[in-house]
Amino acid sequence: MSRTVALVPAAGVGSRIGNGCPKPYRRLGQRPLIGYVLETLGECAEVDRIVVIVSAEEQEFCREKIIPTCNLHKPWQLVVGGAQRQQSVYNGMKAIQGLADTVVVHDAARPLISLQLLQECIFEAKKCGACIVGVPVRDTLKKVGERDIIDKTIPRSHLWMAQTPQVFHYDLLWNAHQKALQEYFQGTDDSVLVERLGLPVKMIRGSYKNIKVTYPEDLLLVESWLVEEKEQAEEEP
Numbered sequence: 001m002s003r004t005v006a007l008v009p010a011a012g013v014g015s016r017i018g019n020g021c022p023k024p025y026r027r028l029g030q031r032p033l034i035g036y037v038l039e040t041l042g043e044c045a046e047v048d049r050i051v052v053i054v055s056a057e058e059q060e061f062c063r064e065k066i067i068p069t070c071n072l073h074k075p076w077q078l079v080v081g082g083a084q085r086q087q088s089v090y091n092g093m094k095a096i097q098g099l100a101d102t103v104v105v106h107d108a109a110r111p112l113i114s115l116q117l118l119q120e121c122i123f124e125a126k127k128c129g130a131c132i133v134g135v136p137v138r139d140t141l142k143k144v145g146e147r148d149i150i151d152k153t154i155p156r157s158h159l160w161m162a163q164t165p166q167v168f169h170y171d172l173l174w175n176a177h178q179k180a181l182q183e184y185f186q187g188t189d190d191s192v193l194v195e196r197l198g199l200p201v202k203m204i205r206g207s208y209k210n211i212k213v214t215y216p217e218d219l220l221l222v223e224s225w226l227v228e229e230k231e232q233a234e235e236e237p
């Protein structure tokens with residue numbers, strides 16, 4: 001039987017959003033940001049277990065005050081993260097060694113993950129080894145050099161912005177992390193580590209609403225989309 005484990009990196013300090021409260025625990029409507037993520041992972045029948053990766057200082061707070069409010073009806077555990085996101089994911093991978101065939105990585109700071117997209121990403125990754133969600137770049141891209149002068153314009157026709165969920169066969173992501181560790185390579189997502197193995201990673205088109213809450217204004221955007229979603233749900237017969 002295939003076992004799928006979701007890793008939820010939530011051990012960051014949220015330096016760009018400020019305010020002292022790390023992003024996963026910032027409230028949006030009735031719930032903390034991470035509550036939206038755990039709800040969707042909880043609803044996803046393909047996910048057997050959820051591992052939330054937290055900082056050592058927030059471990060107790062998360063266990064006592066956050067998870068119990070999230071209505072999680074499947075096995076879960078907390079794992080202490082590291083200084084960088086990559087290290088946090090690696091700690092999660094270590095904790096589930098031998099327990100997972102497929103691993104789903106999804107940031108705690110992306111509350112608007114859709115269940116359908118998550119399922120599609122898992123389906124594709126099971127088939128081909130690695131699949132991530134992203135969206136085509138919309139703006140024109142400039143490479144800017146010395147004294148803020150534009151060096152060149154980069155054609156965007158093949159450029160996408162990577163998001164999470166990112167889903168992999170466990171062994172593949174494990175090997176990718178090992179290689180990165182040995183070579184002191186730090187990436188900003190998990191896909192790049194697999195790409196460095198020379199293996200194909202499939203991209204599927206996600207949603208522009210699946211933003212990573214990074215700056216304070218992002219919270220306002222997510223909040224307005226949540227209100228919109230709620231209104232639409234109420235209108236449906």
Ligand code: CTP
Pocket residue numbers: 008009010011012013014015016017023024053081082083084085086088089107108109110212213214
């Ligand atoms: N994350 C993590 N461990 C780290 C750093 C980040 O688990 N050492 C998590 C964050 O909690 C977040 C996700 O990875 O859910 C994406 O990271 P990012 O948006 O960069 O969050 P922070 O690192 O918390 O924010 P900042 O970079 O502004 O400090």
Ligand code: MG
Pocket residue numbers: 012085
């Ligand atoms: Mg960060």
